[in-house]
Amino acid sequence: MSLDMSFPILEIFVPLICFCVAILCCNTSCRALQRAREERRMQSIREAERESPSVFIIPFPSAPSEDSLYRLPRYSETRDSPPPPSYSEIEMKPDFFIPPDAPPPPYVPPFPRPSSSSTSGS
Template sequence: MDYSDRFLLFTIFTPILILVFLAICCIAFCKMFYWARKECIECLQAQAQVRDQQSVYVIPISLSDDDLHRPPRYSTVQFYEPPPAYNELHMKTEIPLESPPAYSESVSASPSHS
């Protein structure tokens, strides 16, 4: 093999090898960005689920089986005084910037006393 044959092989295979190397790098970067984006989306979905499921105020109510299926007893309702008239109300000085916490109800059966 003389010098011209080596030069011909060099001029043909060098661009092909460079193109193959660049293609491998591009595929690797695309996969890396795809996995990072997928992980970010999964993390955001998990945070949204936690935010939706998380309740700050839980009011425990323990009722017996009979009380669960009985209509409410209105004789036990507490009466409160009426709110002040509209013209007696004043503007609040501090308005919170964050939204109020989530609220959820849960009814737990009372333990049986046998």
């Protein structure tokens, strides 16, 4: 039994098989790299959780100095500003969007409908 050379087996199937093997190798290496990257990311997240507390505590001095810019205000000592006005003196704020004087114009479609006389054929 001799190999029929009318159908070129080696010229078609060998490159196809090589291409499939190359695709499988690339797929496997990409998955391995993705798994390694994911493990590194999860490890860095775990390390960050161990190193830092879950609640951030703002440091606050126990006895603030008198010249400190960040001390709590003492409203009983402030005499620089006048007291706020009473509720009867307060006015409404002006409207940001003034309502129009008249209603908007009626809607007109951008493309007029064809009339029924032009659609009838003669």
